Amino acid sequence: MMNEYDYMLLILGMCMVTFLPRWLPVFFLSNRQLPTWFEKWLELIPVALLSAILLPSLIITKNPMGINVFSKELLVAVPTFIIAFYSRSLAGTILGGMFLYWLTVSW
Amino acid sequence: MTFDTLKDDLLSGFWAAWPICLGYVPLGLTLGVLGQKAGLSPVEMAVMSLFVFAGSSQFIAVAMIMGNASHMAIIMTTFVVNLRHLLMSSSLSLVLRGKNRVALTIFSHTITDESFVINSEKFKQRSWNLRRAVVVNYTAYASWVISTVTGTYSGRFISENAFGMDYAMTAMFICLLVMQLNGRIHVVTGLISGVIAVGTALYLPGNWYIIIASVLAATLGSIIRTKSIKPEGHHHDE
Numbered sequence: 001m002m003n004e005y006d007y008m009l010l011i012l013g014m015c016m017v018t019f020l021p022r023w024l025p026v027f028f029l030s031n032r033q034l035p036t037w038f039e040k041w042l043e044l045i046p047v048a049l050l051s052a053i054l055l056p057s058l059i060i061t062k063n064p065m066g067i068n069v070f071s072k073e074l075l076v077a078v079p080t081f082i083i084a085f086y087s088r089s090l091a092g093t094i095l096g097g098m099f100l101y102w103l104t105v106s107w
Numbered sequence: 108m109t110f111d112t113l114k115d116d117l118l119s120g121f122w123a124a125w126p127i128c129l130g131y132v133p134l135g136l137t138l139g140v141l142g143q144k145a146g147l148s149p150v151e152m153a154v155m156s157l158f159v160f161a162g163s164s165q166f167i168a169v170a171m172i173m174g175n176a177s178h179m180a181i182i183m184t185t186f187v188v189n190l191r192h193l194l195m196s197s198s199l200s201l202v203l204r205g206k207n208r209v210a211l212t213i214f215s216h217t218i219t220d221e222s223f224v225i226n227s228e229k230f231k232q233r234s235w236n237l238r239r240a241v242v243v244n245y246t247a248y249a250s251w252v253i254s255t256v257t258g259t260y261s262g263r264f265i266s267e268n269a270f271g272m273d274y275a276m277t278a279m280f281i282c283l284l285v286m287q288l289n290g291r292i293h294v295v296t297g298l299i300s301g302v303i304a305v306g307t308a309l310y311l312p313g314n315w316y317i318i319i320a321s322v323l324a325a326t327l328g329s330i331i332r333t334k335s336i337k338p339e340g341h342h343h344d345e
Contacts, residue, residue, distance in 0.1 A: 002172075007151055010178045014168065015158040017186035021193040023215040029200035030211060037329065044325040045198040046227045047287040048300040049191065052320035053220060054280045055301035056308040065309060076274065077281055084282040090225075093285075094126050097278025102271030 139258015
């Protein structure tokens with residue numbers, strides 16, 4: 001096990017590499033006019049990021065690495081999507097999704 | 108700023124942040140348990156959560172500490188896993204134009220996947236402001252720090268998947284994605300990004316697939332949008 005000094009050095013390094021990507025763009029881009037094409041590009045980033053994080057988490061399995069289109073996660077995602085679409089409620093979707101997943105797993 | 112607006116900002120921030128906390132608490136407890144197994148004290152866990160505040164890289168870091176990895180390896184891995192925040196921070200800069208730089212710095216330290224999507228969604232409403240966004244970020248931050256530290260004491264308080272908690276984050280992402288799907292170009296971009304992400308996740312190590320898929324999909328989406336504008340330029344579905 002490492003000593004306190006070593007640990008603080010590690011945390012300092014991790015802090016720098018997590019803080020800078022969060023801080024630099026918002027700090028330096030927010031006080032200037034960006035080119036229109038770049039603004040339009042950035043406007044598509046939220047949906048792209050969400051989808052890129054979500055979809056692999058639903059259908060990719062680890063150990064062994066592969067695709068499973070019948071995963072419990074994806075199965076529950078379908079009704080959860082429908083709840084979200086019609087309710088537009090974050091709280092409702094989360095509670096509904098949790099309940100459906102709980103049902104699927106504990107059956 | 109009157110007391111009433113402060114109260115309003117706090118309340119709307121908390122109200123927007125609670126779903127994030129619901130997802131963070133079970134994750135944080137689990138991380139705390141792992142941290143304790145890796146030999147971290149509650150104080151060391153608190154320090155990591157306060158200064159790093161990045162769920163997946165903290166899990167990886169704890170596993171690497173357990174495996175006696177070098178500092179450099181842990182820091183580089185953390186860097187790569189969190190590079191996606193560059194995109195989120197850039198995207199948020201659009202709605203934070205001209206804001207106080209101290210406030211922006213305080214805000215930016217706690218940008219995460221979850222608070223990013225909640226705030227992006229909320230900033231579409233006129234009533235949303237930087238103070239409310241800060242409340243969202245720091246409420247989530249507090250729940251993360253508290254739950255990771257609690258985890259180091261607990262062994263495990265709640266059993267695996269109690270009340271379907273493991274699915275809280277996924278359900279939240281699904282709902283946020285649905286809310287983002289306004290206009291055909293957003294649906295197309297989302298589909299492209301998801302397909303590229305699945306394809307690259309199978310072959311690339313780490314979290315690179317998130318950055319690669321997002322950048323490619325936003326670029327393709329922009330190109331498609333430009334091409335599909337009618338020659339007169341009036342009325343396309345945006």
